[in-house]
Structure formats: structure tokens, C-alpha cells
Amino acid sequence: MLSGMRPTGSLHLGHYHGVLKNWIKLQQEYECYFFVADWHALTTHYDEREVLGKHVWDLVIDWLACGVNPNLARIFIQSRVPEHAELHLLLSMITPLGWLERVPTYKDQQEKLKEKDLATYGFLGYPLLQSADILIYKADAVPVGEDQVAHVEITREIARRFNHMYGREPDFEERADAAVRKMGKKNAKLYFNLRKRYQEQGDHEALNVAQALLEDQQNITLADRERLFGYLEGSGRSILPEPHALLTPAARMPGLDGQKMSKSYHNTISLREPLDLVEKKIRTMPTDPARVRRSDPGEPTKCPVWEFHKIYSEDDTQEWVLKGCRTAGIGCIECKGPVIEAVQEELRPIQQRIREFEESPEVVRSIVAEGTEAARTVARETMIEVRSSMGLEYR
Template structure:
């Protein structure tokens, strides 16, 4: 069994804003203290929608890395790298494409959604159709056990699992696998071997997921097994023969949804975003000019926080007493809109102060970021090469 590992990435298509921070980066920062994490700049993915304007990619790549570091992603705990600097991603993508049914790509929900939402772009390209497969290669090449995603991305993870399962079934044909697996079962000892076989039957014949979980837990505790025997028993258990690619699990992230200044999704293209490292004067100006409840035409008019975009910011940034003050003051016209906005301004400025401090050394000396990424590229490539060695061997491509 391979060690638990987290993999995630972001496309460099523009500046990072507070929506990214609350929706993803805070989870990255928390997870890096729990498990080995690899976070990458998905620059090839950016080309799926920006192939006609690649100039934005290089600039956004370095800006985004500084934003990650500013937010608190720690290079001593996380591996930071650039997708295109690990060419094995592309090789695995190519090899997986040989056996991935076309219908699997066409049924991904976000495929049709993005075509509709980006109607101004010509997305009738293989790159766009195949991006979920490249996404799968990005994760499977590191044999990641967990991928942090929101609910809308769960279908992508399920497809990754199906691709890994299909690959293992097609190519996990280790010579004498059945005999080697049965020999490995005997090494568990008579009592554990009997339990393993019973649980394997329950899972394969009756589809009992709890039997699978119990058997996996037992194998995790069997310290006497070699890595090879452990892999065989996991594969034998699931009926997939040798385990070459790991089926990742979706780790649903706690996402505090931070809207844009106008109540819509925060996006640079909507002009309603607050950048991750925005200066405090600009933050203050943007919040002060935010639209509020249309019913509050005059200071003396009562309002309803539920109809005001500023209230959604209070739900993310303000404590219970402040929220209570807002609700009471707004509904009674006891406070004005500018007065209501000030706690939000103060909270955002306070949140961003350490980000500015952490970013400054990298802005003063950009070579620091490049050194971190160079080390990350090397580390990621080392892991990727291990996987590709096994993939090539399984597919009969290990000859010289």
C-alpha cells in the first residue's frame, strides 16, 4: 500500500483573490500539517481555455506562487511545483488516453457547463475535451490518496477512480499473480488468512464495502508483509490484480463561500474581487462603495441584511456579537451602511497584514520563489518517475 498523499493544483489564469483563499487555500494550509502535500501550478491546464493568449500564463504563474506563500502555504511542509516541469504528467496522460472511453470524457458535467459559460471561446479542441484525463494523470502519477475538492468536482474524482481501476484491470497482469497473492495470504498467519479470504468473498460476491474497509485495515496492521506482497493483497482483494495506480478519494473541503462585491461569485473577470494582497486603502474604498439593500435609500430607512451583499461578508468575517449588532442596527435603521461596513474592512485588512509580510521577501528577491519551485519540481519528478517506471513495465514499454 502506498503512503497517504494529497495532491491539488490551480490554473494560472489571473490574480488570486479572497475567494480563492477562503474556498481553497485555507484548506491547503490546514492539510499540509496533516499529510504530505503536493501543490502545483497547472499551466498546461491554463492552455485548455487560454491557448490563444498564453502571455498571461507565465506572469500569473509566479504571481500565484507568491500568493500561495503569502497565504501561508509552507514550502518546508508542502511540495510546490509547476506541472509542465514534470513531463511525466503528459506521458501518463497520453498512455491513459489509449484506453479511456471517449464517452467518459463527454459525460463530465463541467464539460458542457464550461462550453456554455465560455461560448465566446472556440473550445472544440481535444485539449479541452481531454482536460479531465490530464487532471486524472496529475493525481494518479503521484498515487495520491486524497484530493481536496468542492462538491462540483466530485465527478472528476470518481472518473479518476474509474480510470485507475480500468488501468489496473487491463495492465495489472503480473506473471503468476494468483499464486503469488495466495502465497502472500499464507504469510498473514492462519487466523488472519481465514478472515482475509472471508472478507474478500463478501466484498467480491456481495459488494459489501464494510468488508473491503475491514480487510484493508487488517492489511495496514500486518507489519510483517513486504511492500510487494501488500500491493498484491490489496489488488487481489479488490479483484484488480496488481495495484499500479491508486484510486484517490475526494476530500470535501470546508469552503466558506465568499461572494464578490456585488453578491455574485467573486471573479476578476466580473470586476468584483478583492485581491489576496490588495493594499488597505483600496480594500477600504471597495468595501465602502459596495451596493447594499436597495430598500435603504436614506439613512433613516430600515433594511434587511439578507438582501445585502455586505451581510455575506459579515458571515465570513464577523463574530456572533458583531453579526447581532448588524442585524439589529440594519433592521431598525440604528446604524448606517458605512458604519455597518467598517468591521468588514477592519477584518479584511487584519487578515491581509501577515500576507503582505510573508510576500515581501519574495517580492524583494524573486529568486527565492524560483529556488523553492526548482526543489519542488525535482521532488515531484522523482515521485512521478517511480510511477511511470511501473506504468511502462505494466504496459510492455520497459524494453530498451
């Protein structure tokens, strides 16, 4: 599983609830690669050198402080694994221009960021760089929100096109036949029988059984297994497996004004926000406009503060808010009190761990160095396969 973030500024509670909590859960279930997408940051912030450097290390520290565990996940910086750039270049040779131009976020982002000149090759090609990020680790799953599913879909299309063009080796059938023999006489006979039933009769049950048979084989290499999957289906070897989108729960974290929490809306609470400023920001949040005076009853569901209560407050506190607001039994300042305490309580240990990591920069750099080397080991292996399949292996 692979995911990343661009180092373009401070993380806030929206990132924590919408992304990082999910990462912390997924690292228990998948072999995870989490990377700082500094090259991706340059696609829109190419003229702002300050977005890199310190922001990169702050981002890693925030991840660690929130609970991303380097013993369970590989943490690395994109630009320190140059194989990403090589695969991006090679994929650009076979990717139709129209595929990139039709990515929904391409024109959408140009519209939203009118103040920037985004008529650049890098911005047009960023979905392809994203595809390279995913495919180089042969990731099975990519956690995304619904608005990012299109990026995974284009990655699947690119992998399919690559495999179609380069997965059929000149001696493919001879290699596949030799791989089957390695499975032993009994399994080889079963494989050929299942393959015949699927290809001649369209028996999908036979296909499923044959795929399960291949998964259980210990005597064949990963390349042979992928070759036999393709041979089974009448295609070539799957050099770059197609990933699937792992839809993440919709982010529930509202901003201070009731909109989605976003730096663009200036309505965030940063993970590094001083706790006294957290209190000030929440105390000055807008409330139900119907409550002009303390004695006026209100409707909590029309108030941005209620959205915070839904995240941070227990059922009894929520009942207290609903009843107290609708009867004017409590005022807006009283209503905000439990939210202030809960947010501060959540941020306090995170900020303590941030300070600890900032005091030990060598530990953070060591974590990234180890994660980068582990990532490069996998990336190098993929590129050996890619170069060989494209005829770029000269001996």
C-alpha cells in the same frame, strides 16, 4: 493529497477563504502535493501567453504568503514534471471517448466561454490530464467542491479500468504466493484462511481482517502488498489506487455585489489590492435598496455587506448591525466601517509577506525546484510500474 490552481490571474479573497485556508489545514494532516497547473491553463488560454510566466511565480508567492509551508508540502509546476504528460498519453489509449464527453463541465464550460474556440483535443482531454495529475502520486484524497466530484469519479473509473486491464500479470498467482511466504508461516496460514473464507463464503469480516493484516506487514514491498490486496479479492494488483473526493467546506466568501466572488463577475478583492482601494471598493458596495435615505430602516440579510459581516465580524458587532440597520440607528457608511478594517487587517500581513518573497525571488525558485524534484521522484517510480505493467519495458 493533491490539489492545484491554474495561473490565470490574481488570487482574491474567494481563493483565500475557499481554497488556501483549507490547504493550510490539510498540510498538517496529509502528505500534500500542491502544483501550479500551467498545462491546464493552456486548455482554455492557449492563445494568451501572458497567463503564464509572471502569473506562475505570483501564484506561488501568494500561496507562500498565505501560509502554505514548503516544509510540510511539495510545491511544484506541472510542466516541470513531464511524467504527467506521459501518463496522460498512456491513459488516453484506454479511455473511451464517451467518458470524456459526458463530464458535466465539458459542455458547461463551452457554453460559458463562447468567445473562445474550445473545440480542441486539449480541452476535451483536460479531465484525463487531471486524472493523470492525481494518479501519478497515488493520491488518496483530492479536495474538491461538489461541482468537481465528477472529475474524481472519472479518475476512479480510469484507475479501475487500468488496473483491470494491466493488473493481472502473466505470473500473478506465483508472485502473490511468493509474497505471502515472505510474511512468515503463521501470517501466511492466516492470510490463506481469511482469503478462503471471503472468496468461498462472502465473509466481509474476514476481508477486513486480512486487509488489516497486510497493512501491518513489514517484510513485503508496496508492490507485493498491492498484489496481495488484489489476490485477496480475486482481482489483480492495484497499480493505480482509486482516490476519493475530499469535499471541502462550501466557499462562503461573497463578492462585492452579493454573488459568489469571481473574476468573471468583476466583483473581487485581490490579495494584492492596495488597502486604500479596498476601502473604496467596500464603501461603494451596493446595500439594501429599501434604504433610500439615512432615516429609512433596512433589512441586513438583503444587503451584500451583511455577508461580509458574517465572515469578519464578532457576534456583538453583528448584533449592532442587525439592530442599527433595522431601526435606522446606523447608516450604511457606518455599517461598512468594521468590514473595511477587518479586510485590511487580514490583507496587511499577507501583502507584507508577498513583498518579502518578491524581494527574494531566488528563495521562491529554490522552493519550487526542491518541490519539483521531490514530485518527480515519486512520479518516476509510478511510471516505472505503469510502463512495466503495459509491456513497455524492453530488456
